[in-house]
Amino acid sequence: MSLTATAPRFCRDQAVRFLGGEGTIKSYQSDAGHWTYLVEMPMGPEPEMGRIGYETTITLLESDLEAL
Numbered sequence: 001m002s003l004t005a006t007a008p009r010f011c012r013d014q015a016v017r018f019l020g021g022e023g024t025i026k027s028y029q030s031d032a033g034h035w036t037y038l039v040e041m042p043m044g045p046e047p048e049m050g051r052i053g054y055e056t057t058i059t060l061l062e063s064d065l066e067a068l
């Protein structure tokens with residue numbers, strides 16, 4: 001049995017929303033016939049203790065995302 005993924009719905013640097021926030025697609029890959037996306041959320045105000053790097057980058061399934 002062959003699993004073939006369709007073309008991805010979203011592209012790099014595209015703004016998306018999901019349950020819990022918004023972000024920008026940084027990369028994506030096909031995994032077991034489904035597209036997964038690495039989404040970087042925007043940085044909020046700098047906390048008192050300073051900042052080390054990006055606040056949050058998460059991996060989401062295509063079905064969890066909606067274009068802005």
